[in-house]
Amino acid sequence: MEARGKTETVIRGIAASRGIAYGQAFLYLQSELEIPRYHVEPSRRIAEIERFDQALITTRQQIAKIRQQVSENLSEDEALIFDAHQMVLEDQALIAETIREFESTGLNIETCFNAIAQRYISAFAEIDDEYLRERAADIKDVTGRLLHVLLGQTAKQLTELVERRIIVARDISPSESAGIDRSAALGIVTDNGSRTSHAVIVARSMKIASVVGARDLTTLVDDGDWLIVDGYEGLVILHPTEETLFRYGKIQKEKSTFESRLLAANELPPETLDGVHVTLRTNIEKSDEVALVKQYRGDGVGLYRTEFLYLSATTMPTEEQQYADYRAIAEGLAPAPVTIRTLDIGGDKPLPSNPGLIGPESNPFLGFRAIRLCLEHPEMFKEQLRAILRASAHGKVEVMYPMISGVTELEAANQRLAEAKAELRERGQAFDEKIRVGTMIEIPSAALTADLLAPHCQFFSIGTNDLIQYLLAIDRGNNRVASLYDPTHPAVLRVLQQVIDAAHQQRIKVSVCGEMAGDPALAPLLVGMGVDELSMTPPLLPAVKFVIRAMKFSDAEKLAHDALAQTDVQRTHELVDNFYKRVMAAD
Numbered sequence: 001m002e003a004r005g006k007t008e009t010v011i012r013g014i015a016a017s018r019g020i021a022y023g024q025a026f027l028y029l030q031s032e033l034e035i036p037r038y039h040v041e042p043s044r045r046i047a048e049i050e051r052f053d054q055a056l057i058t059t060r061q062q063i064a065k066i067r068q069q070v071s072e073n074l075s076e077d078e079a080l081i082f083d084a085h086q087m088v089l090e091d092q093a094l095i096a097e098t099i100r101e102f103e104s105t106g107l108n109i110e111t112c113f114n115a116i117a118q119r120y121i122s123a124f125a126e127i128d129d130e131y132l133r134e135r136a137a138d139i140k141d142v143t144g145r146l147l148h149v150l151l152g153q154t155a156k157q158l159t160e161l162v163e164r165r166i167i168v169a170r171d172i173s174p175s176e177s178a179g180i181d182r183s184a185a186l187g188i189v190t191d192n193g194s195r196t197s198h199a200v201i202v203a204r205s206m207k208i209a210s211v212v213g214a215r216d217l218t219t220l221v222d223d224g225d226w227l228i229v230d231g232y233e234g235l236v237i238l239h240p241t242e243e244t245l246f247r248y249g250k251i252q253k254e255k256s257t258f259e260s261r262l263l264a265a266n267e268l269p270p271e272t273l274d275g276v277h278v279t280l281r282t283n284i285e286k287s288d289e290v291a292l293v294k295q296y297r298g299d300g301v302g303l304y305r306t307e308f309l310y311l312s313a314t315t316m317p318t319e320e321q322q323y324a325d326y327r328a329i330a331e332g333l334a335p336a337p338v339t340i341r342t343l344d345i346g347g348d349k350p351l352p353s354n355p356g357l358i359g360p361e362s363n364p365f366l367g368f369r370a371i372r373l374c375l376e377h378p379e380m381f382k383e384q385l386r387a388i389l390r391a392s393a394h395g396k397v398e399v400m401y402p403m404i405s406g407v408t409e410l411e412a413a414n415q416r417l418a419e420a421k422a423e424l425r426e427r428g429q430a431f432d433e434k435i436r437v438g439t440m441i442e443i444p445s446a447a448l449t450a451d452l453l454a455p456h457c458q459f460f461s462i463g464t465n466d467l468i469q470y471l472l473a474i475d476r477g478n479n480r481v482a483s484l485y486d487p488t489h490p491a492v493l494r495v496l497q498q499v500i501d502a503a504h505q506q507r508i509k510v511s512v513c514g515e516m517a518g519d520p521a522l523a524p525l526l527v528g529m530g531v532d533e534l535s536m537t538p539p540l541l542p543a544v545k546f547v548i549r550a551m552k553f554s555d556a557e558k559l560a561h562d563a564l565a566q567t568d569v570q571r572t573h574e575l576v577d578n579f580y581k582r583v584m585a586a587d
Contacts, residue, residue, distance in 0.1 A: 006225075006239040011214050013189070015234035016200040018259065019209030020252040021187030022245065026165035027223040028172075033147055037111045045106070049099060052109045055149045060089050062145060081138070088142040094120065110150045117143035124311075141173035166229055168221050180206070187229035189214050189236050203231075204539070211236050265549055266297055266542040272527075276553035279533040280541055281337075283513055287325050290332035292538040300336030300396070302535025303461065303513040304329060306384070307345050316380070322387035330395030337396040339438060339461065339535075340388050342381070342413075344370045344402040370403035375412050385420035392432035400438035400461055405445045410456045441499050442466040450499045454506035461535070462499060464514025468492050487516045488572040493529075493564055500530045511535055520547045521580040525563055528556030551583045 040048050067082035088094065094116060101112035117139065124136035166187040167180070180188075188203045193212035203210035209231035217236060221227070228237040228248055232255060237244060270278045281302030282293045293301060309317045309325060317325075329338050374381035388399050401413045414437065424431050439456075441447050442463035450460065464487060469475070471492055474485045486492070503510040511533035516522045518536030520543040526534060527548065534544060559579045566572045 008241050008244060009220065009238040011217050011220070011236040011238065013211040013214035013217075013234050013236060015231055016193075016212045017188075017203035017208065017210035017231050018255075019187070019207065019229075019231040020248060020255065021166055021209040021229040021231075022240070022248065023164060023166050023186040023226070025168045025221045025223060025225045025227055027218065027221055028167055028169040029218060033144060033151075035110050035114050035147065035151070036108065038108050039106050040102075040108055042106075045102075048102065048109050051150070052098070052102075052113070055146055056089055056095070058149050059142070059146045060086060062149075063089070063142070084138055085142045088139055089146070110147055113150070114143070114147060137171070137173060141176075144173070166227060168218060168227075170218055187211075187231070189217060189227075189229055191216055191218050262542040262546050265546045268545075268549065270299075270545045270548050272548060272551055272553040272556070274552045274554055276527075278527055278548050279511075280545055280548075281339075281511070281533055281535040282538045282541065283535050284329075284538070287328045287332075289538070290329055293333060296538040296541045298336075298538060298541055299533075300333055301329065301338040302511055302533060303400075304338060304340045306341060306343055310343060310345060319383045319387045322384055323390045326388055326391035326397070327394050330391045330397050334395035337398055339398040339400050340391070341400045341402055341440065342371070342384055342388075343374055345373065371401050371409055371413060372403065375409065375416070378416055381416050382420045382423070385417050386424055389417075389420055389424055389431035389435065390429055392435050393430040397432065398436040398438055398459070400440060400459075402440045402463075403443060403466075404439045404441075404453065405443045406449055407452050407456065410439060410453055414456060442470070444470055444495070447495045447499050450502035451505065454502055454508055457508065459508050460499060460503045460510040462496065462510065462512045462514065462531075464492075464496075464512055464516040467495070467514070471495060486569055487519075487522060488525075488563065488576060489569055490564075490567060490572075493572070496526075497529055497560075497564060504530060509533065518544060520544050521576055523547060524551055524556045524579060524583070525560055525576055527553065528558070528560030529564075530560075547580065547583055550586065551579075555579070555583075 063082050063085050067086075097116045098109070098113045101107075101116055102109055105112065121136045121139050121143070124139060164184055164186050166189060167185055168189050169191070171190050171192040172188065185206065185208060187209040188200075189210070190212045191214055193200065200210055200212060209229040211229055211231060211234050214236050217238075220238060226239060228235075228240050228244065230237070230248070230251075237248075240248070270280045272278070279299050281300050282296070282298035283303040283305070284290075284293065284301055285305045285308045304326075306322075309322060326338075326340055329340075368376070374384075385399070388397060391397050399417065401410065404410050404413070417437065421431065421433070436458040437456075438459040438461055439446070439453055440463050441450060441453075441460050442465075444467070446453060447467065454460070468485060468487055468489075472484060472486070472489060500510050509532040510530070511517075512526055512531050513535040516526060517534040518540035523534055523544045524547060536544065556579075559575060563572050563575050566575070
């Protein structure tokens with residue numbers, strides 16, 4: 001059946017901001033900036049550098065104005081994005097490299113600045129971590145704005161959106177996001193991007209539906225076309241039929257009621273119907289996300305990724321800088337626990353401050369990274385350990401090592417921790433002498449020797465994302481094999497159970513901090529297998545808490561028992577899905 005003379009088309013993307021929107025498309029397409037290339041006469045070179053300096057000042061002023069607008073129209077949390085933008089413009093390495101490029105080539109400053117900026121953008125774009133990879137958009141946004149100033153051009157703005165429409169774009173930069181009028185935008189859909197892109201952050205702040213990664217939607221949509229955005233399932237329906245509109249009208253009403261129930265349940269403790277408490281903690285990447293942890297009522301932080309401190313600066317963070325950051329989180333969430341993971345960085349996450357520390361690798365996921373890098377550079381490692389230890393005097397802090405492959409590495413890491421403690425005692429600086437030490441279980445060798453690792457630490461945290469990828473030999477970024485990535489594969493479930501059993505036999509806790517933990521359909525399976533804690537990004541917590549409160553622990557145990565007995569992945573999927581549907585239907 002056709003709607004308005006056009007055939008209904010369904011495009012699947014990534015659900016980014018919950019909600020359902022129906023309206024006409026506002027097609028927003030930014031043209032590529034054309035940068036002239038020419039040689040600057042020697043007599044004009046001082047003036048060319050002065051032109052660059054003035055453009056930096058003008059761009060800083062523009063961003064300060066945008067920041068103020070965002071703070072007034074959205075919130076101070078969203079405005080913090082532009083503090084990072086100002087840091088890019090004040091980055092002495094970026095500025096110095098641009099001037100050196102200019103002095104060595106004699107080419108116009110736009111060409112030189114763009115060449116250096118593209119190196120930074122490419123470095124961040126290749127990072128495996130989704131959140132950090134999206135920061136390439138920050139640098140691209142800032143450099144694009146500076147180039148417009150240098151060229152005397154005005155960038156197209158989303159302020160052109162004056163009536164209620166659904167924004168459809170290839171991508172949306174932070175500066176562009178700042179121009180969105182919340183009263184005019186019904187939803188946002190982008191060809192590119194991820195759940196952590198700035199378009200998504202703005203959409204969530206505005207509480208409007210958003211779908212990203214919708215492939216080439218911009219090539220299918222004309223300005224004014226009617227479409228539905230399903231921010232729950234990650235669907236965009238172009239030219240919806242009357243039947244589809246009727247169905248989505250009912251869905252929208254049901255979802256709105258369900259969202260209200262989720263938020264109401266989130267005020268209550270995460271306990272099963274038969275009285276078993278399940279600890280729900282959060283994964284964060286920046287200290288300013290403490291507010292999110294509190295907003296979603298997490299039981300502290302199960303994973304604080306410290307890489308952002310290293311990747312967002314042009315110089316290596318000092319002990320004092322790290323201490324200030326860790327202390328802010330510990331104090332902000334005390335007395336709830338905060339688990340700080342030591343530096344997890346490798347060839348896929350080049351350090352802007354020291355790109356030669358690791359160097360290029362043909363397979364960085366199996367290379368010189370994480371604990372391997374830290375043990376090779378003990379002073380750098382101990383600097384971070386001292387900062388973590390000092391923060392432990394201000395709250396309940398735990399330290400956790402990434403990518404441990406066996407007992408030798410764990411013992412070596414603990415030795416460095418002991419040295420860091422001794423150094424702080426010498427200084428007379430306070431720390432928690434009984435700080436808990438944890439081990440990430442994300443490499444098959446660690447999982448298979450969990451019983452040997454357990455005596456050397458106080459808890460395990462299973463990183464299911466990498467563990468599954470390594471177990472099944474699947475690169476999730478490879479579209480040809482990504483579909484084979486399956487958390488319910490018999491090998492995955494057996495290994496998880498082995499790790500859980502090994503932990504409990506040694507009387508230590510085990511948590512899961514990968515994507516499985518934040519999936520409300522898989523959380524009951526993990527709880528039934530005996531996982532003590534689940535840790536997830538804060539917005540996922542209400543849905544997981546809701547299902548935990550709607551089920552019996554004894555039923556989850558039976559689900560785990562039945563799932564472990566399966567040999568067929570499809571049958572395991574059915575067991576998990578049917579359990580989830582029964583629990584939700586019964587509530």
